[in-house]
Amino acid sequence: MKRLGVSGSKRGRPDIVHSTLLTILGSPLDRERLLDVFVHTWEDYVIRVSPDARLPRNYDRFLGLIEQLYETKVVPPEGERLLELRVQTLHALLDELRPDRTVAFSTLGKSRSIRSVFAEAMPDRTAVLIGGFPRGHLRSEHERLAGELVAVDREAIDAWVIAGRVVYEFECAIGLDKKRLE
Amino acid sequence: MKRLGVSGSKRGRPDIVHSTLLTILGSPLDRERLLDVFVHTWEDYVIRVSPDARLPRNYDRFLGLIEQLYETKVVPPEGERLLELRVQTLHALLDELRPDRTVAFSTLGKSRSIRSVFAEAMPDRTAVLIGGFPRGHLRSEHERLAGELVAVDREAIDAWVIAGRVVYEFECAIGLDKKRLE
Numbered sequence: 253m254k255r256l257g258v259s260g261s262k263r264g265r266p267d268i269v270h271s272t273l274l275t276i277l278g279s280p281l282d283r284e285r286l287l288d289v290f291v292h293t294w295e296d297y298v299i300r301v302s303p304d305a306r307l308p309r310n311y312d313r314f315l316g317l318i319e320q321l322y323e324t325k326v327v328p329p330e331g332e333r334l335l336e337l338r339v340q341t342l343h344a345l346l347d348e349l350r351p352d353r354t355v356a357f358s359t360l361g362k363s364r365s366i367r368s369v370f371a372e373a374m375p376d377r378t379a380v381l382i383g384g385f386p387r388g389h390l391r392s393e394h395e396r397l398a399g400e401l402v403a404v405d406r407e408a409i410d411a412w413v414i415a416g417r418v419v420y421e422f423e424c425a426i427g428l429d430k431k432r433l434e
Numbered sequence: 435m436k437r438l439g440v441s442g443s444k445r446g447r448p449d450i451v452h453s454t455l456l457t458i459l460g461s462p463l464d465r466e467r468l469l470d471v472f473v474h475t476w477e478d479y480v481i482r483v484s485p486d487a488r489l490p491r492n493y494d495r496f497l498g499l500i501e502q503l504y505e506t507k508v509v510p511p512e513g514e515r516l517l518e519l520r521v522q523t524l525h526a527l528l529d530e531l532r533p534d535r536t537v538a539f540s541t542l543g544k545s546r547s548i549r550s551v552f553a554e555a556m557p558d559r560t561a562v563l564i565g566g567f568p569r570g571h572l573r574s575e576h577e578r579l580a581g582e583l584v585a586v587d588r589e590a591i592d593a594w595v596i597a598g599r600v601v602y603e604f605e606c607a608i609g610l611d612k613k614r615l616e
Contacts, residue, residue, distance in 0.1 A: 267491050274453055278592035309449050311493035363615040367606060403615050410460035416598040424549060432587050433545040 313391035
């Protein structure tokens with residue numbers, strides 16, 4: 253998985269982004285440097301998260317880091333960049349990343365298990381869009397950016413739960429779960 | 435999965451417990467009321483978490499709730515119990531729950547993928563022990579409570595990542611992922 257996007261998180265709910273990033277960045281897939289994470293916000297900012305970023309587990313410290321990011325555009329201001337903020341639409345971000353496959357999750361999508369989505373032969377560069385907002389759906393112009401719109405449960409499921417499962421199924425699809433035990 | 439225990443979380447790291455509970459309680463398995471969650475602490479307290487508990491996603495509000503719990507033993511003090519605190523060892527808790535199978539996760543365990551652990555025919559009452567501490571291992575007397583000690587990665591993985599994968603694999607093992615899409 254070359255790219256994994258968390259899309260549409262409103263600035264009002266950074267706790268959802270925090271939980272989701274902790275889940276993704278704690279995964280073996282991230283430790284193998286096989287994914288890139290972006291947070292696209294409602295106001296068309298994109299936060300680029302370095303695979304090396306060890307985010308604060310404490311929420312208040314995470315909030316402080318994000319506030320600093322909105323001021324300085326890069327944190328830390330010197331040395332290796334862990335987070336970087338740019339003005340960019342989701343469309344422009346995907347244009348830049350050029351994934352071979354783009355999957356978005358939404359209760360409005362086609363009913364499929366997460367396992368079946370990732371059981372297929374995977375192209376190298378897969379983008380995954382997960383809405384990070386407390387209710388509502390992906391904006392229709394964002395839905396249209398995805399080749400596949402998938403519903404994995406009849407109810408809305410928290411972003412960090414979906415993200416954890418997507419990363420895990422991707423690991424299993426490429427055999428990383430077994431490889432990490434050799 | 436009738437029982438799912440998060441064991442050994444020291445009081446100093448309630449953020450690990452918070453992230454882990456958010457992951458578990460956001461799952462379809464919890465929504466189907468098919469799991470019970472307990473937090474066993476270093477000082478031999480056990481927090482019983484109601485499947486109906488909708489925990490605060492905000493960490494400071496969660497901390498406030500836990501502080502209240504240590505004062506009043508039950509929260510909320512009136513009405514339906516969401517969290518309940520008792521003095522109880524992990525041994526006594528498992529004696530009470532009487533699971534048919536007890537699996538503990540530790541880098542000291544036998545190397546197996548999570549998928550293979552839950553691919554077997556599952557007894558009704560499975561207990562899972564996941565250490566919720568930042569470093570170190572399960573206490574040896576706790577390890578001995580488990581029939582199976584399993585390492586799912588060569589590195590230590592965050593408790594909430596393991597918990598999310600365990601719950602998910604259990605859902606797949608009982609076909610819940612497909613059933614929830616019918």
